[in-house]
Amino acid sequence: MVIVDEYAELADHAPDAISDADSLGRRGRAVAVTLIAATQRPTQKAMGQGALRAQMDVRICFRVRERRDVDLILGQGMLTAGWQAHTLNAPGKFLISAPEHDTPRRARAYLVTDEAVTETASRHAVLRPSSSTWLRS
Numbered sequence: 001m002v003i004v005d006e007y008a009e010l011a012d013h014a015p016d017a018i019s020d021a022d023s024l025g026r027r028g029r030a031v032a033v034t035l036i037a038a039t040q041r042p043t044q045k046a047m048g049q050g051a052l053r054a055q056m057d058v059r060i061c062f063r064v065r066e067r068r069d070v071d072l073i074l075g076q077g078m079l080t081a082g083w084q085a086h087t088l089n090a091p092g093k094f095l096i097s098a099p100e101h102d103t104p105r106r107a108r109a110y111l112v113t114d115e116a117v118t119e120t121a122s123r124h125a126v127l128r129p130s131s132s133t134w135l136r137s
Helices: 007-013 017-031 068-074 114-127 131-136
Strands: 002-004 035-037 059-062 093-097
Touching: 002 017, 007 017, 017 035, 059 068
Parallel strands: 002 035
Antiparallel strands: 059 093
């Protein structure tokens, strides 16, 4: 899994890396490489001039201020198809568009802090099977 936060910064400050990202997008799926690219405005300029944006068939859209941004993020015609991301009204609400998510339904994400992850992992560590259990499976 490759995660790039603020992908537009990559395009602006390391343009040579865009061809590598395009290659990951095209060829990575065959060998189970997932590329996650996060950006505020996924324009063609921000995503580089390659074909990466067209390869992204899973898109998550949080609240946007402008109606036109719905089509920019989720794809042409999504606003008129009912994907109303500009009406999301609480922190963490989002829409996900994917082959298996073709009907607009609001979802909610919650902030999970590093401290909460550490505490939960510590609490459940005693329940983890030993490595010898995994080897016998």
